Every structure is written in C-alpha cells, then in structure tokens.
Amino acid sequence: MQSRPHSYLFSISYFGARYKGWAPQPNQPTVQRKVERVLRHVLEHEDFSLIGASRTDSGVSCVGGFVQVFLREKVDMNSLLPDLNEYLPQDIQLNSVQDVPASFNLIQSVSQKTYRYYFTNSRDFHPFASAFLFNIPGELDWEMMKEACKLFTGKHDFKGFCRPSENKTDYVREVLSASISNSREFLGQYFPQEIHFFEITGTGFLHHQVRMMMSAIWQIGKEEMGISEIARRFESPEEFEKLPPAPANGLVLWETLLSNL
Numbered sequence: 001m002q003s004r005p006h007s008y009l010f011s012i013s014y015f016g017a018r019y020k021g022w023a024p025q026p027n028q029p030t031v032q033r034k035v036e037r038v039l040r041h042v043l044e045h046e047d048f049s050l051i052g053a054s055r056t057d058s059g060v061s062c063v064g065g066f067v068q069v070f071l072r073e074k075v076d077m078n079s080l081l082p083d084l085n086e087y088l089p090q091d092i093q094l095n096s097v098q099d100v101p102a103s104f105n106l107i108q109s110v111s112q113k114t115y116r117y118y119f120t121n122s123r124d125f126h127p128f129a130s131a132f133l134f135n136i137p138g139e140l141d142w143e144m145m146k147e148a149c150k151l152f153t154g155k156h157d158f159k160g161f162c163r164p165s166e167n168k169t170d171y172v173r174e175v176l177s178a179s180i181s182n183s184r185e186f187l188g189q190y191f192p193q194e195i196h197f198f199e200i201t202g203t204g205f206l207h208h209q210v211r212m213m214m215s216a217i218w219q220i221g222k223e224e225m226g227i228s229e230i231a232r233r234f235e236s237p238e239e240f241e242k243l244p245p246a247p248a249n250g251l252v253l254w255e256t257l258l259s260n261l
Contacts, residue, residue, distance in 0.1 A: 003072075004047075004048065004049060004070035004071050004072050004102065005072070005102045006070070006071045006072070006073065006074045006075070006099075006102065007068060007069070007070050007071075007099070007100050007101060007102040007104060008068070008069045008071070008077045008097050008098070008099060008100065009066060009067075009068050009097065009098050009099075009100045009104070009106070009261075010066065010067045010068075010069065010094045010095075010096070010097045011064065011065070011066055011094070011095040011096045011097075012035075012052075012062065012065045012066065012067050012092070012093070012094055012095065013062055013063050013064070013065070013092075013093050013095060014031050014061060014062050014065075014091055014092040014093070015061050015091040015092075016031070016056060016058070016059050016060045016061040016062065016248070017059060017061070017091070017131055017249065018089075018091060019031050019034075019058065019059075020058045021055065021056055021057050021058045021059075021060070022052050022054065022055045022056045023052075023055045031052075031056075031062075031092060032050070032052060034088065034089060034092055035050065035067065035088070035092065035094075036050065038084055038087045038088050039069065039084070041087055042080055042083045042084050042087060043071075043075070043080075047071070047072055048069055048070060048071050049069075049070045050067055050068060050069045050070070051067070051068050051106055051107065052065065052066070052067050052068075052106075053065055053066040053067070053068075053106050053107065053110050053256050053258075054110075054113065054253055054256065056253055057207075057208070057248055057251075058248060059247075059248030059249055059251075060248050060251045060252070060253065061251070061252045061253070062252065062253040063252055063253065063254050063255070064114075064253065064254055064255040064256050065253055065256055066106060066256055066258065067094075067106075068100070068104070068106040070102065077097045077099070078097055081094060081096075081097055100261070104260065104261075105260075106258075108260075109258045109259050109260045109261070110204075110256060110257070110258060111203065111257045111258065111259045112176060112201055112202060112203050112256075112257045113201070113202065113203075113204070113205065113253065113255070113256050113257070114199065114200070114201040114253075114254045114255040114256075115199070115200050115201075115205070115210045115251060115252065115253055115254060116197045116198070116199050116251075116252045116254045117134075117197060117198040117210060117211070117214045117246060117250045117251050117252075118132060118133035118134070118183060118185070118186070118195060118196070118197045118250045118252065119133055119134045119135070119136055119195075119196055119197070119198070119214075119218075119246075119250050120133055120134075120135050120136070120192040120194060120195050120196065121135070121136050121137070121138075121140055121194070121196070122135055122137070122192040122194070123137065124192070125137075125192065126190040126191070128190040129186070129190050129191050129192065130249065131249065132186055132191075132249070132250070133186065133191075133195060133249070133250050134246065134247050134249060134250040135192075136218050136221075136222075138222060139222070140218075140221035140222060141220070141221050141222075141223065142180070142221065144220055144221060144223075144227060145180055145217050145218075145220055145221040146179070146180055147227060148216070148217050148220045148227055148230060149178040149179050149180060149198070149217065150178070151227070151230045151231065152175050152178045152200070152213060152230070153175050153176070153177060153178055154174065154175060155172055155173070155174045156172065156173070156175070156234045157171050157172050157234055157235075157237065158171050158172070158173050158206055158209055158234075159171035159237040160233030160234065160236075160237030160240055160243075161206075161209055161212045161213050161216065161233065161237075161243065162206035162207055162208055162209040162212060163206070163207040163208040163212075163242075163245075165207065168206075171206060171237075173202055173203070173204055173205060173206060173209070174202055174203045174204075175200060175201070175202045176201045176202055176203070177199075177200070177201045178198070178199070178200045178201075178213075179198075179199055180196055180197070180198050180199075180217075181196065181197055181199060182194065182195070182196055183195040183196060183197045185197075198210075198213075198214050198217060199254070200213065208245045210251060211245035211246040211247075211248070211251060212243040212244075212245050212246070214245075214246040214250075214251075215243050215244055215245060215246045216229075216230065216233075216243055218246070219243075
C-alpha cells in the first residue's frame with residue numbers, strides 16, 4: 001500500500017549511452033538515480049518514491065517512457081518541471097507531468113510498448129554514427145528478413161529469444177506487429193544515406209528479447225540461419241544455442257501506451 005497519497009506521472013526521454021540502464025545499481029550511473037538526485041535537489045527533501053514504466057538495459061535509449069512519483073504533500077509539479085529539467089543532464093528530459101490518483105498503478109497500466117532498433121548496411125560507416133545505430137556490413141537478403149518479422153507476430157513462447165531467468169516460468173508474450181522500414185530520423189554528413197529500423201510492438205517483452213530477435217533477423221539476412229529456425233525455437237528453445245543480443249546502442253524504447261488514465 002502506497003503511504004504517499006499524492007502522485008504525479010511524468011513522460012520521459014533519455015539517451016542511454018552514458019547509463020547502466022534505468023534501474024539503480026551499486027556504484028553505477030543509471031537514469032533512475034539521476035532523476036532521484038534532481039528531485040531531491042528541487043523538492044529539498046527525500047520523502048518521495050518513484051517507479052518507471054520500463055527497466056531499459058545499459059546503453060538503451062528512450063523516446064516515450066513514463067515515471068510515477070509519489071509524495072506526502074501536494075505540490076504544483078507543473079511549475080517545477082522547468083527546474084527539474086534545468087538540473088537534469090542534457091541526455092535526460094522530463095517532457096510533461098500530470099496529477100494521477102495514488103491508486104494509479106503505472107506498471108499494470110502499460111498496455112503496449114513499441115521498440116525500434118536502428119541499423120544500417122553500409123560500406124562506409126562513420127564512427128560518429130555508432131552512437132545511434134549499428135552497422136551490419138555485407139550482403140543481406142532483405143525480403144527474407146521482412147518475412148522473418150512476420151513470423152514473430154502473435155503469441156509465442158519466446159524463451160529461445162531472451163535471456164532466461166531461474167525465477168521465471170512464463171515466457172509467452174504477444175507481438176502485435178513487427179516490421180523493417182527505412183528511417184529519416186538521422187540525417188547529416190556522418191550518417192549513411194540509407195538507415196533502417198526494426199520496429200516491434202507488443203504487450204510486454206522479456207530481457208534482451210528485442211535485441212535477440214534483431215540478431216536472429218540479421219543472421220537470416222546473412223543466410224547464417226534458416227528462417228524455419230524461428231518456429232523451431234518457439235517449439236523447442238532448449239535445443240538451440242543462445243542467440244547473441246544485438247548491441248544496445250541501436251535500441252530505443254519508442255512509445256509506451258497506458259490504459260486507465
């Protein structure tokens with residue numbers, strides 16, 4: 001039961017390159033720790049708690065996330081928003097804030113999430129672009145990669161496409177859509193002319209799931225994996241070696257949709 005009756009919902013964006021993910025870790029910079037530090041400074045006390053809608057991994061960025069903050073005393077959080085952003089580092093931004101009932105459960109209210117993984121297939125890849133996307137050199141079978149995306153849609157056991165946990169028994173997740181598209185988000189002399197993104201929307205995701213799916217799609221594009229292996233991994237994940245996750249730098253939590261608001 002939440003003992004702090006006043007609750008505020010922030011939308012948040014951050015560039016994850018400098019952080020060891022969202023969640024606090026001992027002696028490591030994380031996004032949550034930075035937000036907590038600034039809240040302490042602006043509110044001038046520590047009597048608050050917060051939760052995030054997503055626990056992104058080290059190096060993963062976020063365009064559309066949410067944070068819920070609980071306080072004992074009511075404040076005009078809209079008036080404090082400019083101060084919070086002034087003291088936050090420039091790679092973290094609180095975009096908006098609204099009052100919500102303390103009974104509002106952020107975690108349970110997440111109805112779906114969309115991730116994008118940005119990559120290119122370039123022969124002349126500039127190091128500056130590596131902050132935002134990953135380069136896969138060599139020939140790729142784009143039609144086969146797009147067909148692989150279709151096979152991920154629906155409800156499946158994704159144990160063969162995630163980092164399993166000893167405490168987890170349910171690996172069934174529902175993917176609502178998955179596709180590869182051309183990107184226009186990154187332009188300039190240091191970026192390749194052709195940039196692509198793998199976009200996936202689902203009701204929830206497992207640890208490293210999106211990055212391992214991206215890795216599998218690349219292997220299929222390189223003809224290092226047959227497309228039929230996707231279905232076989234759904235049926236018998238223990239029969240296959242663990243997939244290497246795609247590097248974190250290309251992954252962005254693009255959108256989070258909430259219900260019960």
